[in-house]
Amino acid sequence: MLELDLHTVPPETGGFDPVAVLTGRGRPLLLHDAVAAIHRAAEDDRVAGLIARVQFPLAEPGPVQELREAIAAFTAVKPSLAWSETYPGTLSYYLASAFGEVWMQPSGTVGLVGFATSPLFLREAFDKLGIEAQFVTRGEYKSVVNKFTEDRYTDAHREADSRLIESLRSQVWEAIAASRELDVTALDALADKAPLLRDDAVAGGLVDRIGFRDEAYARIAELVGAPGISPETGDADSEQAPPRLYLSRYARATAPRSGSPLSASPLPPIPGRKGRPTIAVVTVHGMIVSGRGGPQLLPVGGPSAGGDTIAAALREAAADDSVAAVVLRVNSPGGSVNASETIWREVNRVRRRGKPVVASMGAVAASGGYYIAMAADTIVANPGTITGSIGVVTGKLVTRELKERLGVTSDAVRTNRNADAWSTNQPFTEEQQALVEAEADLCYGDFVARVAEARGMTVDAVDKIARGRVWTGADAAERGLVDELGGLRTAITRAKVLAGIEPDEDVRLVGYPGSSVLDMLRPKPSSQPTAASLPEAAAALLGRTVTGALGQLEQSMTGVTALWLGNHRF
Known part of the structure; x- marks a missing residue:
């Protein structure tokens, strides 16, 4: 039992x-x-x-x-x-x-x-404190900074949230009614009580x-x-x-003998040794940031998905000849434009090597989370996944007045006009505002164009369902942003089919990136994928001393270390 x-x-x-x-x-x-x-x-x-x-x-x-x-x-x-x-x-x-x-x-x-939303709005509090929210958005539904800039729902924000919870209610009511053999209308009446x-x-x-x-x-x-x-x-x-x-x-x-299906990736199999087909599962969990990112180690905050780390994992999966397909498991509300673009590029490169990629959306795959998923051959989402939000937001909070009220003053020197553009001590100048607007336009234009290309849609068609609006997975599927409804299990089955593997065939699942203590603490010697260097390591094992071979194998364990947080966010 x-x-x-x-x-x-x-x-x-x-x-x-x-x-x-x-x-x-x-x-x-x-x-x-x-x-x-x-x-x-x-x-x-x-x-x-x-x-x-x-x-x-x-x-x-x-x-x-x-x-x-x-x-x-x-x-x-x-x-x-x-x-x-x-x-x-x-x-x-x-x-x-x-x-x-x-x-x-x-x-x-x-x-x-039932379902309800009750977002917090801080505009009046900021006015009293002397904080100015200065943000640029592309898409009237892009509501992530409304908490700073508004004192209540905008019409677009209310429309999107209303549809979101209505879609969730419909999914939940229909499932409960089917399981309990009830009428949906009667169930709705019960919910009202x-x-x-x-x-x-x-x-x-x-x-x-x-x-x-x-x-x-x-x-x-x-x-x-x-x-x-x-x-x-x-x-x-x-x-x-x-x-x-x-x-x-x-x-x-x-659990399968190879370990937990999505545990830290082990050493690739020895060249020439046949085994079960391998599906690589690359997990993107948390805010997408430039650099390495990492798990949540403190009581506050949350995990982050580093663009460098995820990109390296995709390169390693692509270079491993035993990997037949890749499942990109996305559970992220978005983040850095630059890091998202880095991951998007590597997803495309995996596909160009002839390996199918299936995106599996978890709880949320929105903004940058959708950006990295859109390049996949197939996108699978749960009906209740929060996705879409194809839009851009950037800006800053200006705290000069608050500091003055507290008796805190600041001054500045600069070599060029825009050297301190992102300082919280003063608003953007007209020139700086124009530059920020132009960059937001560029990012949004690229986003929509790439969605259109990936989904086989026109730019105008994508723009109508983009503009920063969030959708449930079920609604996204109706609008062409998602291909199939289901969880990770469904995505793995789809990956098998695309790789020419029978849906019921047993496969080996290997998770990337690694999350062991060794993966976190050991410095990496290079960014060369482990799988790509394995043949050389095997040759060393056969033709050199044991010591030399072990050194070569150790050198093949790779990663990327860098950290840079950008200002722009999806």
């Missing part, structure tokens, strides 16, 4: 977590590990059923949909049960509805309240039973036909009831 505790949705990536190492927690269960393990369990005769506590308050729709799809596939062939003290939000219950039975404690509620207390939740068909944890465990044991269950206590005969195993333990125990 598999157990799954979902106080949070499994994360996209783990990276190196020194706190986890010190506390002995080990590597967390990642989203792709959980999804793959649930699909394996559905076909594993040793697994009798699945029970999960589903009690997360907040989550992003895309990852929840990937997890839900796997649970629904399991439920189609084996008993499953979701239980919770309470279902604190819409997506929490949405995921629970994919299980065969849904249970809740007596004091709980079903928080199927939510959060629902136990009697209304049961009467409305959202919850099967009101009960406690021990009763839920007794029920799942009953569903799988385990003998020795006591109706009074819910206890099972330990000798006859199926043993329980957390999904994280099952995932590690049943």
Whole structure:
């Protein structure tokens, strides 16, 4: 019996977590590990059923949909049960509805309240503080800096957000209605009364039973036909009831021998040795920045995807003859124009080497996240993925007045008129403003033109659905920005087909870039891809001393180090 505790949705990536190492927690269960393990369990005769506590308050729709799809596939062939003290939000219950039975404690509620947005606007506060927001945007829907420049929704911002949450509601309502055999209209009426207390939740068909944890465990044991269950206590005969195993333990125990499918990339196979076809999965997680980027190591902030790091990973995958195709897994809201363009270039170069590239969009792949995905042969997104936002924003916050109020003064000397253009001490001059506008025009024009070329559309057609507007994956697919709806599993299958591999054929999945301690700390000798230098290393092993060969192999372990943060953002 598999157990799954979902106080949070499994994360996209783990990276190196020194706190986890010190506390002995080990590597967390990642989203792709959980999804793959649930699909394996559905076909594993040793697994009798699945029970999960589903009690997360907040989550992003895309990852929840990937997890839900796997649970629904399991439920189609084996008993499953979701239980919770309470279902604190819409997506929490949405995921629970994919299980065969849904249970809740007596004091709980079903928080199927729908979707809402409530952005924060700081313009009046900035006026009082003496901060001037000076930004240039291309696309009236590009709302990322509205928090600084507006005091309420603009018409375009409201239109985009309204459509976004309406699309999400439609997806979630239809899925719940199908799983629970309810009418969508009736479900919407229930949502208007939510959060629902136990009697209304049961009467409305959202919850099967009101009960406690021990009763839920007794029920799942009953569903799988385990003998020795006591109706009074819910206890099972330990000798006859199926043993329980957390999904994280099952995932590690049943993972492919080559390791976790998307773990840090190992050394490439020895030349001449045949094996399973390899699909490289290059993960872009977090804000896109110039340089190396890196995982989140502090309690504040978040991970970043370095343009140099991702570009090097793509070069290495392209140079490895054992790699048949590349899946670019994107979970990024965008970032640096320059770094995004660097990654976009390498995606194109991979394709020119004859290797298909499939973009897989996770929770969000917008702005720069869409920029790097658009060059792929195929784009796959979850229905609830946040994508699009084809636009440009750049600018600065001028804090001169605030500093003066605080008694802080500043002065400047410069060699040329625009040397201090990006200083926060004064606004742009007319000349500087014109330069910023021209650069924004150039970036937006390139963005739209490249989307048009990649998607086989006219520039005018792209501009109508661009202008900084965000879409769900489902809406993006209707407008030609996405090819297929699904998660990472769907993208890998598509990559197999494009590479001439049978969809059901077993492949070796290798993750890039590496995230081990060694990958993070060891300096790299050059930017030459490991795979490209492997034949020379192999020749050295055959024709030179062992010491010389090891030195050559060590020299082939490569990377790129640089750091530069630009001012312009997608």
